[in-house]
Amino acid sequence: MPIKLSFYGGAQEVTGANYLLECGPDARSGRPAIKLLVDCGLFQGAKTAEDENRRPFPYNPSEIDALFVTHAHLDHIGRIPKLVRDGFSGKIFSTGPTRDFAELSLIDSLGILTKEARRENKETFYSKEDVEKAMSLWEVLEYDEMFSLKDAEITLRDAGHILGSAMVEMKVEDKKILFTGDLGNPPVPLLKRPYEPKDIDYLIIESAYGDKEHEPEESRKIKIERAIEKAILNKGVLMVPAFSLERTQQLLYEINDLVENNHIPAVPIFLDSPLAIKMTDVYKKYESFYNKKAKFIISSGDDVFNFPGLKMTLTTEESKAINEVPPPKVVIAGAGMSTGGRIIHHEKRYLPDKNSILLIIGYQAAGSLGRQLVEGVREVKIFGEEVPVNAEVVSIRGYSAHADTNGLFDFVDEISEKLKKVFVVQGEARASLFFSQRVRDYLAKEAVVPKLGDTFELV
Ligand SMILES: [Zn+2]
Numbered sequence: 037m038p039i040k041l042s043f044y045g046g047a048q049e050v051t052g053a054n055y056l057l058e059c060g061p062d063a064r065s066g067r068p069a070i071k072l073l074v075d076c077g078l079f080q081g082a083k084t085a086e087d088e089n090r091r092p093f094p095y096n097p098s099e100i101d102a103l104f105v106t107h108a109h110l111d112h113i114g115r116i117p118k119l120v121r122d123g124f125s126g127k128i129f130s131t132g133p134t135r136d137f138a139e140l141s142l143i144d145s146l147g148i149l150t151k152e153a154r155r156e157n158k159e160t161f162y163s164k165e166d167v168e169k170a171m172s173l174w175e176v177l178e179y180d181e182m183f184s185l186k187d188a189e190i191t192l193r194d195a196g197h198i199l200g201s202a203m204v205e206m207k208v209e210d211k212k213i214l215f216t217g218d219l220g221n222p223p224v225p226l227l228k229r230p231y232e233p234k235d236i237d238y239l240i241i242e243s244a245y246g247d248k249e250h251e252p253e254e255s256r257k258i259k260i261e262r263a264i265e266k267a268i269l270n271k272g273v274l275m276v277p278a279f280s281l282e283r284t285q286q287l288l289y290e291i292n293d294l295v296e297n298n299h300i301p302a303v304p305i306f307l308d309s310p311l312a313i314k315m316t317d318v319y320k321k322y323e324s325f326y327n328k329k330a331k332f333i334i335s336s337g338d339d340v341f342n343f344p345g346l347k348m349t350l351t352t353e354e355s356k357a358i359n360e361v362p363p364p365k366v367v368i369a370g371a372g373m374s375t376g377g378r379i380i381h382h383e384k385r386y387l388p389d390k391n392s393i394l395l396i397i398g399y400q401a402a403g404s405l406g407r408q409l410v411e412g413v414r415e416v417k418i419f420g421e422e423v424p425v426n427a428e429v430v431s432i433r434g435y436s437a438h439a440d441t442n443g444l445f446d447f448v449d450e451i452s453e454k455l456k457k458v459f460v461v462q463g464e465a466r467a468s469l470f471f472s473q474r475v476r477d478y479l480a481k482e483a484v485v486p487k488l489g490d491t492f493e494l495v
Contacts, residue, residue: 037062039208039494041238041459043486044094045077048465050244051111052079052088055215055461056095059187059208070186071095073103074204074215074240078114078145081401086152089115090161094489098123102185104192105130106217107201108137108281110145117142117162120170128174129183131192133200133325135174136318137281142167144280144311148376179231196220196230197437198282199318199325205233211494212454213238218462219439219447221250225286226319226340228327230439236451238494241444243463246471250440251433256397257290259432263395264291264300268364272391272427277379277406279372280312282437283398285319287368288341289330295343306358307348308369308378316341316348359385363392372398374405384418392427441471448475458483459492 039059045052053075061069079085097119105128106112116128116138130138146167149160177183179202182191187209192202197220204215214236222229267274278284288307294300307313319341323334333340349355355378358367370377383405386392400406408416410431415424439447448458458475460468460483468485475483486492 042491046462047486047488053077053112071100075112076115076119077111100126102126103128104204108134113138116170117166121166129177131200132176133322140314193231196227211237215240216242218242221436221439224435225289226326226330233451235454237456240459243460243468243471244438245440246463246467267393270391271363273363273386274366274393275382276368276395277374278368280315280370284312292340292343305346305366308355313348373400387427388424390426394429396431452479455481460485
């Protein structure tokens with residue numbers, strides 16, 4: 037029986053990951069049909085994304101046996117509530133952290149979608165009830181624990197991308213198929229290195245950085261240390277826009293190390309993001325997922341996300357009270373690209389102050405306030421007001437959560453022995469095409485870049 041693999045997202049684009057694997061039924065052997073999905077992500081960024089997210093699924097969700105979720109970034113989970121709304125009633129499987137992060141992210145994302153929909157006089161494409169129904173279908177699997185569903189065997193493997201991230205390994209009809217999800221870029225704080233798979237026949241690999249090499253990592257911790265010291269010396273405010281998931285926890289982990297080892301003087305540090313605070317609580321629940329170094333620090337009695345001076349401000353009142361605390365102080369808040377969230381209140385207040393510092397970690401998309409600030413504009417508009425930028429803007433390249441073209445290549449090289457075909461996904465067309473060419477040229481393996489809606493037979 038041929039196995040069919042279809043690409044309904046993440047094809048020649050980074051976002052919207054959604055893959056369908058089908059097999060059977062086989063009348064002769066009496067085998068039932070099996071239909072498995074991997075990821076059900078939100079389309080993001082492009083002008084057409086909103087329409088794509090609302091479009092009906094190109095398959096019947098009620099016929100799907102199960103959905104396997106690689107990790108909790110929205111471009112991998114964002115349409116799960118819609119899948120449920122459209123009739124899916126199978127089981128959803130992921131690791132524990134992915135399940136918990138997903139619940140927080142989907143509710144948070146619904147809040148943002150609701151605001152956008154209201155502006156355009158539309159309904160959102162899923163509701164809180166759909167999220168609740170999705171969570172009731174969701175079950176947790178451990179890494180490396182084989183799970184049988186009809187004739188398929190499925191195993192989640194550590195992908196080292198964010199906490200709880202997994203590759204999905206499927207064995208169907210003696211063929212081993214591996215979906216990488218997003219692949220990590222070791223070493224990073226807290227996370228283990230990605231698992232090294234064996235005997236893979238078909239590989240579906242991400243390619244966000246398929247045509248790029250990461251620049252050598254700057255000594256990030258030293259730069260963070262310097263920024264904090266400078267803010268203290270100037271009696272200014274250090275503002276750090278940070279993503280709620282992974283980036284914030286890495287930052288806390290590093291500041292914890294600086295504080296506990298007396299590298300920086302005592303200073304009030306605020307984590308001013310309800311979502312990031314809740315995400316951090318999930319981290320604390322899953323210490324067994326940490327790498328050896330983090331586990332060792334914890335075993336010595338240290339709480340890696342808490343240190344003297346840190347205050348988590350959950351409520352609006354607590355957040356506003358930060359204003360009453362005289363500088364120097366450090367404020368970490370979302371959104372990571374200053375596109376919303378509490379950080380912009382602090383930016384409005386302190387960007388005009390020449391003693392303050394804005395520390396930008398990681399990628400800032402074109403058009404975002406964060407991008408304007410990185411590019412050095414001297415005046416920005418916040419809540420309709422012109423705000424002069426007198427604060428110093430410091431930007432550090434963060435740890436990339438993705439493998440670069442060399443990391444991806446090495447990954448394929450390591451498992452290339454049995455490989456029959458490589459499908460390159462989750463990258464812009466240019467990145468995916470470049471990487472597929474590299475695999476063909478240097479590993480002599482068949483490699484394709486599927487288009488949205490393409491179906492392949494795995495023979
Ligand atoms: Zn991701």
